[in-house]
Amino acid sequence: MKAQKSDRVGQIGIAVAMAAFESLGFAFRVQSESDYGIDAHAERIESEKPTGQLLGLQLKSGPSYLSETCDDGFVFRTDKKHVDYWLNHALPVLICLGDIDTKTIYWQVVNSDTAISTGKGYKFTVPITQTIAPASKTALASFLTPVVATDRYTIFKTDDTSHGTAKRYSFEVVLNSSMSKAEVAVIVRQVTNEGQKRRYHRNHMVEGQWGDSDAQVVWTFIYPSAEDHNRRNYVCRSIWIHNGLEAEFRPMGFDGENIGDNIIVDWCDNYVFVAEHVLTNTLTKEAYFSEVLPRIDELKTVLSTIESNLLILDNGDLQETGFLAATEAERSRINEIYFEITDLPFAPFECREMDTKLESFVAFLHNIWLFFSDDGRTKWDEQSRLEQSLQQRSYARETLQHLEYELSKVR
Structure with a gap:
């Protein structure tokens, strides 16, 4: 032809x-x-x-x-x-x-x-x-695209996501100042090209597999601020795949711009919407504390009541019908607080770690409510309800310690 x-x-x-x-x-x-x-x-x-x-x-x-x-x-x-x-x-x-x-x-x-x-x-x-x-x-x-100094961005996280058929890294990058699209692209190229040469391994098995070899896949996620990183609201993501990596070992790519060196960048169309939504729906520290501190105190009291009755039930000194009667108000309140916490606006940035622990604490308590709800008593037998509730009680106690530690850091 x-x-x-x-x-x-x-x-x-x-x-x-x-x-x-x-x-x-x-x-x-x-x-x-x-x-x-x-x-x-x-x-x-x-x-x-x-x-x-x-x-x-x-x-x-x-x-x-x-x-x-x-x-x-x-x-x-x-x-x-x-x-x-x-x-x-x-x-x-x-x-x-x-x-x-x-x-x-x-x-x-x-x-x-x-x-x-x-x-x-x-x-x-x-x-x-x-x-x-x-x-x-x-x-x-x-x-030409600008030169960007390395002090204008910070690599918040480096992940080795390698497996047996490809050495792979993922980098989460936070910008330290406002930048143009072209400047962000420069940072993506810098992090990607340097990332290919990294020798970090998540464990000895991976190190034994890949040793001193270069990466074959590199992802980056770029966040304009620490708040955006906290909310997982990236302005763009990128992927680079070595040309020599066989097709069956390649991760799924995505459409985007080739910004050089076969690095494909996907710009997030929803970034501004999400950022503005978070900005307008985030509580001040004082407003956040006024909402959650009374509920934390209430949940601690509720936990103590349910815990003591669960232990009596476990010892055989109380029938389940007696446990349900003794804890009806507390279990009902757990369900109410669960939805009250869920419906709150976003926690302020400095309280985010505390808020994560609070969400876990409430979730473990709510699981106890689920086991003894009408649906729970239909789905699980009596012994399973008791065993799983005791386990969730232990998780709640442990998480409460972490919650109080995080609270002490921000008060």
Whole structure:
């Protein structure tokens, strides 16, 4: 089968673009067809080392793309879908038009000023004076993704999630200041590339399996604040998978932007909604304490009453009917408090650990209510109800100690 002429022209155009960018000190990497709207990445190289500063390139070559001209150069037309994608991309994007006869690449940056709406779509003017040549080196450098200092973010958690067929790491990162999308992308690349070289192992078995080898899969989760991390509200997640990892051992990926080095970033569309919801539904410390402290005191009294009656029931000195009568009010109150706590707004950030322990404490007590509810007495036999309730009572006692410890830290 003969190759289509347009395919040959496209391949020649890629070769011309590669030569042009590499002559200016860029590493040129063609992207997969699945990366919608971005044909290649150009990364600045200094002293033979990659800088992590990239450009996203949309390449079009051949006479058809140079046929419509204007006073300043060439007119490139496209649809709204492509323009929206480029304007919201984590990398700065250049439209590059290739003249394969003269081996010249003309370029224009994509931004809100250069993208001109035509009503049906968009057009860009690609100046004839802007070519990938030494004269444009300074201008191209000004568009590169920024360098981000490592003190502007903190790795809150490193997880070794390796198994027998792949060495894998996951990193949870919290930003220390406000950042642009491009800056976040830089951090994702930095953490991912450094993460590939990590040698942390969660146990000796994993270390024995993977030893001194590099990772084959790296995930990152980026949180704009410690509060967002606490609420698991990430602004983006990413995945990198080594090209050599066999298909059956690859984790499920996701759609997103290729921000360089085959790192795919999925930006969370719900981040702002969740962040605003948490902000407007979080109690102050004093309001939180006024809600939960009286209930904690009440639950401690309830626990003591139920516990003493459970032990008497376990000793055989009390029938279950007597236990139910003696603890009816307390069990009913547990059920009420369970829903009262569940319906509260969010705890303040500093009380989050305490709130987690409170939720567990109430849940263990509520399990006792469940075992002796009408449904519970139908589902479980009498001995099972007693044994499981005694176990939940022990869990509640243990969790209460942790709760009081966390409370002492924030009071």
